[in-house]
Amino acid sequence: METTITLQILRYIPxxxxxxxxxxxxxxxxxxxxxxxxxxxxxxxxxxxxxYRWSCRMGVxxxxxxxxxxxxxxxxxTFLEKYMPGPVRIAPLNYFGVIRDLVVETDGFMxxxxxxxxxxxxxxxxxxxxxxxxxxxxQLSEYKQYSMCINCMLCYxxxxxxxxxxxxxxxxxxxxxxxxxxxxxxEGENQRNDxxxxxxxxxECTLVGECSEVCPKKVDPAGxxxxxxxxxxxxxxxxxxxxxxxx
Amino acid sequence: MARYGPNExxxxxxxxxxxxxxxxxxxAETNPKLSIAVVSKVYPMRSHTVSAEGGAAAVxxxxxSLDDHAYDTISGGDWLCDQDAVEAFVKEAPEEMxxxxxxxxxxxxxxxxxxxxxxxxxxxxxxxxxxxxKTGFHMLHSMFQTTLKYDPIDRYDxxxxxxxLVDDGRCQGVVALELATGKIEPIAAKSVILxxxxxxxxxxxxxxANIKTGDGMAIAYRAGVPLKDMEFVQYHPTGLPFxxxxxxxxxxxxxxxxxxxxxYRYLQxxxxxxxxxxxxxRSMELGPRDxxxxxxxxxxEKGRTLNGPYGEFVHLDIRHLGxxxxxxxxxxxxxxxxxxxxxxxxxxxxPVRPVVHYIMGGIHTDINGETLLDGLFAAGETACxxxxxxxxxxxxSLTELLVFxxxxxxxxxxxxxxxxxxxSRLEALATDEKKRIEKTFFNSSGNRSERVADLRKExxxxxxxxxxxxxxxxSLKSSGEILGELRERFKKISLEDKSYTFxxxxxxxxxLSYMFDVAESIIESALQRTESRGSHQRTDFPERDDQxxxxxxxxxxxxxxxxxxxxxxxxxxxxxxxxxxxxx
Ligand SMILES: Cc1cc2nc3c(=O)[nH]c(=O)nc-3n(C[C@H](O)[C@H](O)[C@H](O)COP(=O)(O)OP(=O)(O)OC[C@H]3O[C@@H](n4cnc5c(N)ncnc54)[C@H](O)[C@@H]3O)c2cc1C
Ligand code: SF4
Ligand code: FES
Numbered sequence: 001m002e003t004t005i006t007l008q009i010l011r012y013i014p015x016x017x018x019x020x021x022x023x024x025x026x027x028x029x030x031x032x033x034x035x036x037x038x039x040x041x042x043x044x045x046x047x048x049x050x051x052y053r054w055s056c057r058m059g060v061x062x063x064x065x066x067x068x069x070x071x072x073x074x075x076x077x078t079f080l081e082k083y084m085p086g087p088v089r090i091a092p093l094n095y096f097g098v099i100r101d102l103v104v105e106t107d108g109f110m111x112x113x114x115x116x117x118x119x120x121x122x123x124x125x126x127x128x129x130x131x132x133x134x135x136x137x138x139q140l141s142e143y144k145q146y147s148m149c150i151n152c153m154l155c156y157x158x159x160x161x162x163x164x165x166x167x168x169x170x171x172x173x174x175x176x177x178x179x180x181x182x183x184x185x186x187e188g189e190n191q192r193n194d195x196x197x198x199x200x201x202x203x204e205c206t207l208v209g210e211c212s213e214v215c216p217k218k219v220d221p222a223g224x225x226x227x228x229x230x231x232x233x234x235x236x237x238x239x240x241x242x243x244x245x246x247x
Numbered sequence: 248m249a250r251y252g253p254n255e256x257x258x259x260x261x262x263x264x265x266x267x268x269x270x271x272x273x274x275a276e277t278n279p280k281l282s283i284a285v286v287s288k289v290y291p292m293r294s295h296t297v298s299a300e301g302g303a304a305a306v307x308x309x310x311x312s313l314d315d316h317a318y319d320t321i322s323g324g325d326w327l328c329d330q331d332a333v334e335a336f337v338k339e340a341p342e343e344m345x346x347x348x349x350x351x352x353x354x355x356x357x358x359x360x361x362x363x364x365x366x367x368x369x370x371x372x373x374x375x376x377x378x379x380x381k382t383g384f385h386m387l388h389s390m391f392q393t394t395l396k397y398d399p400i401d402r403y404d405x406x407x408x409x410x411x412l413v414d415d416g417r418c419q420g421v422v423a424l425e426l427a428t429g430k431i432e433p434i435a436a437k438s439v440i441l442x443x444x445x446x447x448x449x450x451x452x453x454x455x456a457n458i459k460t461g462d463g464m465a466i467a468y469r470a471g472v473p474l475k476d477m478e479f480v481q482y483h484p485t486g487l488p489f490x491x492x493x494x495x496x497x498x499x500x501x502x503x504x505x506x507x508x509x510x511y512r513y514l515q516x517x518x519x520x521x522x523x524x525x526x527x528x529r530s531m532e533l534g535p536r537d538x539x540x541x542x543x544x545x546x547x548e549k550g551r552t553l554n555g556p557y558g559e560f561v562h563l564d565i566r567h568l569g570x571x572x573x574x575x576x577x578x579x580x581x582x583x584x585x586x587x588x589x590x591x592x593x594x595x596x597x598p599v600r601p602v603v604h605y606i607m608g609g610i611h612t613d614i615n616g617e618t619l620l621d622g623l624f625a626a627g628e629t630a631c632x633x634x635x636x637x638x639x640x641x642x643x644s645l646t647e648l649l650v651f652x653x654x655x656x657x658x659x660x661x662x663x664x665x666x667x668x669x670x671s672r673l674e675a676l677a678t679d680e681k682k683r684i685e686k687t688f689f690n691s692s693g694n695r696s697e698r699v700a701d702l703r704k705e706x707x708x709x710x711x712x713x714x715x716x717x718x719x720x721x722s723l724k725s726s727g728e729i730l731g732e733l734r735e736r737f738k739k740i741s742l743e744d745k746s747y748t749f750x751x752x753x754x755x756x757x758x759l760s761y762m763f764d765v766a767e768s769i770i771e772s773a774l775q776r777t778e779s780r781g782s783h784q785r786t787d788f789p790e791r792d793d794q795x796x797x798x799x800x801x802x803x804x805x806x807x808x809x810x811x812x813x814x815x816x817x818x819x820x821x822x823x824x825x826x827x828x829x830x831x
Binding site (some may be wrong): 014049054055056110126134136137143186 | 297587700749
């Protein structure tokens with residue numbers, strides 16, 4: 001007989017459900033299945049009304065984050081077997097509004113990403129005919145880690161500050177700001193400081209470090225925040241207080 | 248899900264992948280006064296460009312030349328590429344790649360800080376730029392983040408396009424459904440660029456993401472625009488057996504070897520050169536993808552592949568590269584093997600088999616992305632210019648997104664500026680479309696019993712069996728018949744989900760209907776091309792036939808169901824058709 005496992009999935013269709021509720025599904029266990037395969041099995045064979053996002057099934061598009069047994073994870077990267085013998089609880093990502101079932105509101109996050117001006121800012125831009133900006137492997141490694149973010153939003157679901165202060169700009173956006181700040185091609189740090197040092201900015205962070213724990217791509221937003229608090233901010237204060245100082 | 252602007256624009260781009268975003272920036276830079284909309288069924292940074300791994304080709308080093316890049320591309324494409332397009336492509340590629348560098352793409356570098364390049368299959372010189380082995384990811388995120396600084400670019404995120412608005416013989420926008428609310432509405436625009444990506448999901452075993460269902464191709468085809476060279480489907484030789492996850496060609500470029508069940512480098516038996524310790528360009532493991540995938544099939548016939556729970560496979564061995572090189576050059580390969588196959592390629596061999604990866608064909612466009620319908624343009628994998636001919640070379644596609652995304656953007660911007668008014672029927676057309684959708688998918692009356700998942704599975708089987716690496720008249724005809732039956736059954740499709748809020752079952756049903764059109768076009772074009780060229784191999788017609796088929800096929804939708812196929816000559820400028828030589 002095939003081994004099975006029970007998934008308890010938080011369901012919510014706004015047109016008909018007054019409140020979210022857990023629905024149980026029993027699915028087969030296969031060694032090579034990730035959680036997402038089990039959801040697809042449900043959708044194809046048991047209940048076609050279950051809604052969730054996914055696309056790449058290789059841990060890089062950032063669509064498939066969910067709370068599984070209270071922890072934010074990428075469901076396409078996590079084997080089902082790990083949760084034997086079950087049951088497994090699957091819910092939408094914490095601290096985001098729910099559109100339906102496992103699908104959460106993403107626009108707020110997108111706005112935070114935009115707010116940190118995540119593009120190269122320079123006084124003078126080179127024309128393509130002038131060739132590339134030089135960047136040594138060491139200079140690349142300064143920011144490389146922060147450029148690995150797939151915008152999966154798991155870190156927001158793990159962050160207690162986001163839970164309390166939804167306006168908090170949050171771990172991934174801060175790491176993204178740092179990704180550009182530490183890029184030797186960029187000169188936009190001051191503009192980003194205006195955002196990071198605002199009320200809903202970096203000083204809301206109490207350095208819990210959960211964000212880095214759950215990040216599937218080892219971006220280490222907590223490290224980015226720490227580094228900012230120690231080094232970035234002093235530089236900024238110096239520049240404001242001593243306009244004729246070193247920079 | 249949100250929309251950031253009024254429903255009327257100058258240029259509307261469907262698709263927020265590499266091609267769509269490049270086009271959007273090109274429009275903004277051509278004329279900052281134009282209003283631009285990017286409509287996408289997923290948030291742009293989730294687009295499939297994100298999973299491209301190996302790299303993007305452009306001549307940058309002094310020991311390389313544009314002519315070499317052109318020749319590699321043309322011979323790799325088995326002379327089905329339009330050579331004027333290839334010449335424009337290789338010429339504009341370096342500047343496009345530098346632009347991306349200026350936008351912050353974290354390209355891998357040489358010690359002195361200049362761009363690093365790696366070898367790639369079918370390329371005579373090293374010219375593939377890379378960002379470790381997450382090239383597409385970095386390109387897409389750099390470009391997406393750059394678009395955020397352009398105010399004229401509005402986005403319609405998570406809007407699913409169902410059809411084009413065509414009035415007065417001119418494309419003037421699209422009809423789209425907002426996933427979050429189920430609202431179906433017209434979005435008008437003076438020109439439209441389709442950048443909707445490929446259609447790998449027509450097949451069961453593919454590297455392609457769930458969203459790659461050929462939507463744009465079907466939407467154009469339904470509007471009377473022909474699809475070009477659809478019989479050319481690329482199999483990548485190295486996919487992981489159960490998931491179809493891609494192990495990038497970069498693994499072979501760095502020195503990875505393909506071994507059969509006896510540990511023998513079997514490619515040497517297929518006119519691909521002699522095995523050397525170090526990787527040799529245009530030889531053995533660095534031969535073109537069509538030839539490598541075909542060699543696998545031959546090994547399988549000879550009983551020299553290994554047998555696993557998910558079919559036959561061979562081994563890709565990268566152990567000799569050592570942990571350091573693997574972690575530095577192809578870390579994602581290691582991450583994927585560990586996560587999905589539970590093996591560490593530093594110590595173990597990787598099981599691989601050919602997997603559907605890319606479609607050379609697509610919406611017929613000219614060198615500027617213009618289609619045969621006024622006001623409609625296309626770029627990226629969904630379009631066929633054609634620079635890929637009968638077989639695309641790895642790392643040409645990402646660059647193609649930039650070069651032809653930018654070209655389409657510029658021309659669509661000019662076209663939009665020359666248009667002054669909209670047709671009078673747009674609202675009425677959108678209302679008709681809304682009724683059609685309601686009736687087909689949300690109406691529960693009548694005898695409806697067919698399920699999306701079942702029909703999709705049967706289509707997958709038919710495509711794999713009839714239109715795979717090797718094809719025959721019999722296999723294609725029988726798949727064509729099955730497809731016809733499935734289409735009939737689709738008329739009785741029944742959705743369990745009648746909600747208007749984020750109804751993913753509705754999306755799957757629409758995608759399935761798109762895939763039927765794409766599949767039909769693939770099968771009919773393959774049936775009528777009675778020769779073997781590049782990725783299209785007919786066992787009943789094993790030779791290339793330049794006399795009759797040095798031509799592009801153009802398939803048109805007909806009332807009866809199966810496509811009508813016409814032909815158009817290939818443009819030859821400086822490289823007359825010759826023999827494809829690898830490893831010698
Ligand atoms: C695993 C993998 C690795 C690859 N590696 C390489 C590589 O190393 N080098 C290389 O050159 N090429 C590579 N390729 C090929 C290359 O990545 C693709 O051809 C290319 O990224 C396609 O880009 P695109 O912009 O055309 O489409 P996509 O990035 O697929 O974007 C399509 C867009 O269209 C939108 N869309 C589609 N349908 C609709 C609809 N109905 N309504 C609204 N929006 C819609 C989607 O939301 C999406 O935004 C790889 C491909 C795969 C699968
Ligand atoms: S920082 Fe990590 S957890 Fe947060 S969004 Fe980026 S990849 Fe996801
Ligand atoms: S489906 Fe893309 S990250 Fe999981």
